[in-house]
Structure formats: C-alpha cells, structure tokens
Amino acid sequence: xxxxxxETMQGDAIVDSREIVRRTLEYDEPDRVARSxxxxxxxxxxxxxxxxxxxxQEVGKDCWERVDxxxxxxxxxxxxxxxxxxxxxxxxxxxxxxxxxxGYADPEAYCxxxxxxxxxxxxxxxxxxxxxxxxIARKLRRLEQYLLDLLEDPDRVHHLHDRIDxxxxxMIRNHADAGADGVMFCEDWGTQAGLLVDPGLWxxxxxxxxxxxxxxxxxLGIRVxxxxxGQIEAIVPDLIAAGIDLLQFDQPELHGLDVLAAHQDxxxxxxxxxxxxxxxxQSKDEDAIRRRVREMLDKLWxxxxxxxAGYYSDNVSIGLxxxxxxxxxxxxxxxxxRGNFASA
Numbered sequence: 242x243x244x245x246x247x248e249t250m251q252g253d254a255i256v257d258s259r260e261i262v263r264r265t266l267e268y269d270e271p272d273r274v275a276r277s278x279x280x281x282x283x284x285x286x287x288x289x290x291x292x293x294x295x296x297x298q299e300v301g302k303d304c305w306e307r308v309d310x311x312x313x314x315x316x317x318x319x320x321x322x323x324x325x326x327x328x329x330x331x332x333x334x335x336x337x338x339x340x341x342x343x344g345y346a347d348p349e350a351y352c353x354x355x356x357x358x359x360x361x362x363x364x365x366x367x368x369x370x371x372x373x374x375x376x377i378a379r380k381l382r383r384l385e386q387y388l389l390d391l392l393e394d395p396d397r398v399h400h401l402h403d404r405i406d407x408x409x410x411x412m413i414r415n416h417a418d419a420g421a422d423g424v425m426f427c428e429d430w431g432t433q434a435g436l437l438v439d440p441g442l443w444x445x446x447x448x449x450x451x452x453x454x455x456x457x458x459x460x461l462g463i464r465v466x467x468x469x470x471g472q473i474e475a476i477v478p479d480l481i482a483a484g485i486d487l488l489q490f491d492q493p494e495l496h497g498l499d500v501l502a503a504h505q506d507x508x509x510x511x512x513x514x515x516x517x518x519x520x521x522x523q524s525k526d527e528d529a530i531r532r533r534v535r536e537m538l539d540k541l542w543x544x545x546x547x548x549x550a551g552y553y554s555d556n557v558s559i560g561l562x563x564x565x566x567x568x569x570x571x572x573x574x575x576x577x578x579r580g581n582f583a584s585a
Contacts, residue, residue: 257363258282259422266464266486268509268546274538274577275365277513278552278570285425286357287369288350288415290343297324310343313380321557331381334390334397340381342404345371346411351419358420367466368416370409370426374402374450391442399446406450413458423464423486431471433495440475448479455484466513474500481510489513491553493537494520502540505547512541513549516569518559525561527568534572544582550574 262282264271275282292310300306303318306327317324331340344350354368371377378401379387390398416424430437455465467480468489474496480488481504488510493501494517501512514537516522521533534550542548550573556563 259363259365262365262422262549265546265549266509266511270545270579272579274542274548274550274573276550276552276570276573276577278550278566279574282365282549283367284357284361284364285367285369286354286421288345288347288412289353290345290347290350292343309380311377311381321555326380326383329381329383329386331401332383334382334394337397337401342408345408346415348415348418351415354416354419354421366420366422367425368412368419368421368423368463370412370416370424372426372428373409373447373454374405375430375447376426376428377405378402388437391438391446395446402446402450406454409454410457413454413463414461417458417461417463421463423466424458425466425468425489427468429470430476431469431473431495433472435472436475437471440479443476444479448483451480451483451485455486459484471495477504478507481508485510487511487513487549489549489551491515491518491551492520493517498537498540505541509547511547511549513551514541515551515553515566518553522553522559522561522565522569525565527565530565530568531572534569535576538573538577538582542577542582544579550577 258275259282261271261273262275263269265275277283290310293308293312294310295308297305297307297317297320299320305317305320305324307315307324309315312330313326314328315324316327331337354366358366378398381387381401382390387398413424430443436443458465464486465484466487466489467485470491472495477488477496490496490512491514493512493514504510505512516530516533516537521530524530538548550570552566552570553559556566
C-alpha cells in the first residue's frame with residue numbers, strides 16, 4: 242500500500258495532516274487530497290467502559306457469536322464479517338424503563354481519546370460514536386421488529402430515542418472535552434434499492450434529532466462525520482441541512498459522482514469514498530480503477546477540498562486481493578495533488 246508523507250510543504254510552512262483535513266472540510270484548497278490509507282491523515286479513539294461484552298467465539302460449523310456492550314447477541318457465518326444481531330436485549334419492549342444504557346456518559350471513560358490526542362497532535366482525531374438513535378435502537382430491538390415498532394408503537398420508540406439522544410449528548414461533550422476534532426458514527430439507512438424507512442417518517446422522527454446533535458457538536462467546535470451503506474439519496478439533502486459535515490460512502494456509484502458533485506455545489510459537504518467496492522473494484526481492471534480515481538478527483542475534489550480518498554478495510558469480505566485497492570491508493574496519491582488542478 243503506498244505511503245505518503247504526513248506533512249506537506251506549502252511555501253515555507255509545513256501543513257500537517259490535521260490541517261489538510263481542516264482545509265478539506267472548509268474547501269480551503271489543501272495541497273493534496275486527504276486520505277485514510279497508508280500514512281492516514283486520521284487517528285481514531287473512543288471511550289473505554291466496563292461491560293459484559295464478549296469477543297467472537299466459534300460455536301458451531303460456520304457460526305460465530307458474541308454479545309456486545311448493549312447486551313445484544315450477534316451471529317456471523319465467517320470469521321471476518323461484521324455479522325448481524327440475532328437477539329436484541331430489548332426483545333421485550335416492556336423492559337425499556339428498567340434497561341440501563343452503557344456508561345458512555347462518564348467523562349473518565351474518555352481517557353483513550355485524551356491519550357490519542359497527545360500521541361497524534363498532527364492527525365485529525367475522530368472520536369467514535371455507536372451511531373445515532375436509529376443505529377442503536379434497531380439493534381436493541383432487532384431491525385425487523387424495530388421497523389414494525391415505528392408503525393405500531395411510535396410513542397415507546399420515541400421514548401427510547403430520547404434516552405439514546407441524552408446519552409449521545411454526553412458522548413459528544415466528552416469527546417470535545419478530550420480533544421477530538423470530530424466525531425464519527427456508522428448508521429446504515431439504505432438497501433441497494435432505497436431507504437429503509439419512508440422519507441417523511443425520517444424527517445419527522447430523525448431529522449430534528451440529527452439537527453440537535455449536530456448543532457451541539459458544532460457549538461463545541463467539532464465536526465460530525467457519518468458513514469452509511471446503501472442508496473440513501475432521498476435523505477442526503479436532509480443530512481446536509483441537519484449539519485452532517487462529511488458523508489462516508491463505500492459505494493459512491495449507487496448515488497452517482499455527478500449527483501454527489503451537485504450536492505457539493507449547493508453546500509460545502511465533504512464525501513469520503515474508496516473506489517466503489519461493489520462495481521469498479523470488482524472489475525479487477527487496473528486501468529479502469531485508475532481512470533475512476535481520476536474521475537472522482539476531477540468531480541469531487543477539484544483541488545479545492547470536499548473529498549477524502551478512502552480505502553475499504555476488509556478486502557476479504559469483498560472478495561478482493563489488496564492489490565486492486567493499492568492501485569487506487571497509488572493513483573489517489575499521484576493525481577490528488579493541487580498542482581494537477583491549477584484551474585480549480
């Protein structure tokens with residue numbers, strides 16, 4: 242995997258990774274494209290709390306299980322994939338009021354974030370969140386039941402979301418106090434075909450929550466990054482309006498590069514993407530991969546910022562040898578230099 246320098250010369254000054262990312266988010270013409278491969282511009286850290294979580298254990302042929310910090314039981318069929326929730330800890334919704342959320346509100350749990358800030362002063366430090374309300378609640382109840390709950394028991398779902406949001410507010414404050422530059426969370430809102438919920442429901446139940454949490458983060462001087470899988474174009478404008486600063490997509494082709502570029506023309510949103518893991522990389526065609534890297538930079542970076550060159554961390558799960566992403570990383574590094582975009 243190609244490695245670049247973590248510092249970039251700009252005139253007589255040295256611009257470190259933290260500054261590269263800051264300028265990327267502000268469309269302030271960074272000297273090169275920000276990146277998450279090789280000598281990444283990012284460092285990450287999160288809270289450490291004592292829970293009853295377990296590690297993955299092989300419990301049968303093609304079956305691994307673990308319990309997470311929330312008390313949910315997970316299963317997977319191979320030794321590397323993320324797996325899925327098999328039984329949510331709130332299988333009985335009547336247990337909601339007696340259920341104790343993990344101790345993420347405790348400021349003392351954020352020692353790893355403070356330590357990471359000291360160890361990586363020149364990196365853009367991202368504190369980890371376990372998701373917003375949707376990502377957490379869907380696991381506590383299991384996705385299928387949770388989607389039914391939204392229709393059949395909206396008041397209780399709303400109460401659950403309120404409890405989760407209160408915890409997330411503490412987490413955002415604690416990350417800011419510990420020195421994080423931003424917070425990042427994963428929340429998969431889409432399938433390959435479209436959104437998991439009606440867009441109107443999203444705007445009523447989730448939009449105000451996004452706006453409130455992003456507003457809190459911005460008021461504390463930190464940014465909000467979000468990863469989502471699937472085709473979520475129906476709510477991308479809402480996410481941007483609510484205050485999401487960066488959207489991380491592993492399948493940018495689901496949206497289309499021109500569509501993503503159009504969002505950038507309306508608002509200074511940043512996209513963080515590898516070459517599409519389900520289409521272009523699967524071609525195993527070096528020339529096609531390199532061409533698509535250049536197209537991504539031409540349309541989404543343009544030498545002004547607004548784009549982070551990504552790398553999908555689990556080649557095994559997508560059935561690829563590392564060399565195919567290495568070609569992409571090499572091209573991102575070679576072409577993603579401001580001198581190649583003098584007219585940007």
